[in-house]
Amino acid sequence: MQALTQKSKPVSREPMSLMEKIYLPAVLKGMSITFSHMFKKKPTVRYPEETRPFSPVFRGLHVLNRDEEGRENCTACGLCAVACPAEAITMEAAERKEGEEHLYREEKYAARYEINMLRCIFCGLCEEACPKDAIYLSETFAPASFARKELVYAKNDLLIPNPKTEPEAFAKAKGLKPIK
């Protein structure tokens, strides 16, 4: 019969020789192998204390960006929602009122902005689609949760801390080194 793959290895079906029948040489050989493994370097990453470094292009949780004066970048144009293949993004637009210039950069802003993390596939297409540099994917994981509704992230969960009022939290979220 012709073999289907080249991977099969020939196995000796001969009866065991005396050396093999005593078992002990093979047992000792095996035990020396396991013993040597006791002193090998462990590849384990002790997770909560240690984390594996992510590559700079890692696509994690979304962050809604602010400009350097702490104003929200998002104008609720909806391009991210259109680009999203998983249909995870929902938003409602609103018009900026008089006196809200320090909150929103342009006349239109997102009054409601939600990303359903259960639907999101972290493809990063929203980041690519955004003309205002308002949404980008950070290097953090989406944490686990016991309730579905807790995994629909609202604007408050997504917005980056204000660089004016909370510069340290902002730097941390940005992944920048703290400014001294």
Place this chain on the structure above:
Amino acid sequence: MNLLAFDWALLIEKLVLIAIIITISLVVAMYATYGERKVAAWMQDRVGPNRAGPFGILQPLADGMKLFFKEEIIPNSSNKFLFILGPCLAMLTAMMTSAIIPWGSELRIGDRVISLQIADINIGILYVFGVVSMGVYGIMIGGWASNNKFSLMAALRGASQVISYELAMGISLIALLMLTGSLSLKTITEQQMAPGHYWNVLYQPLGFLIFFVCALAECNRAPFDLSEAESELNMGYHQEYSSMKLGFFLFSEYINMFISSVIMATLFFGGYDIPFIDESKYNPNLMAWLGVGALMVKALIFIFVFMWIRWTLPRFRYDQLMNLGWKALIPLALINMVITAVVILKYFN
């Protein structure tokens, strides 16, 4: 008034000794579970339990607590009395053997000489064999009372294994007994300590090897853990057990391992003898304590070897197990016995 003439201090002394020895066996067994997991992890390039306390040192406590708080399930169709008796017997027989082990020489407090052995009976080894063969009842009764065919089959596997390996174990010991001429463990230890005498393993290397393999089988340890067979063969004789009753079965295995390590150390490796030191030249009390330490170190090394073997070798198939027992170990033990007998008759008589 015979009652008043009784040495009450002896009773108290023995009770204290029993309490200490049982506590030590339990603690060692408890930490053997931790050690088992650590050794397994290291041999597989893992870290092992390290969350509960520093280096995971509290892990056995957490495990025990978990087992205590689990729901107790007794199957409807089981024989309830025997179902509970099974783990009790397993635990009882595991603990009983520790009574005749000489844990150290003698302590002198004032005028009193306290022997660090609960009972120095002159048929020590026979007692060990008697108790060990009772251990299989725990498995058998537990497996049968579950009223589950898989449990019963696993129990039968275990029982047949223990019975066939007991034979080879006994025969390998006969050769040792011909050498020592005594069944008392204390005498055997003292013979090995005597100047000019070496440890029995040097006189009986094959006997030790057979005894060791049989001890693995008697303790139901891998590669002979057919009665348990965790990941295959439907779990084993304690399939229907839950909560602390399961814990007792698992725990008795570790106690058995500890006790058989101590017995092997006593029979073949000089017991509480400290190698290369003549104990009689130093302070006897200090030497007694160091001797206990030496015995413990030897036992711990054996426990490590038990674990080492478990995480190296795959499990024997049932027919291979029977072949090894009946066609290899028993003839070897017989040959060993005959050779020993001939040598003793010819040269030492």
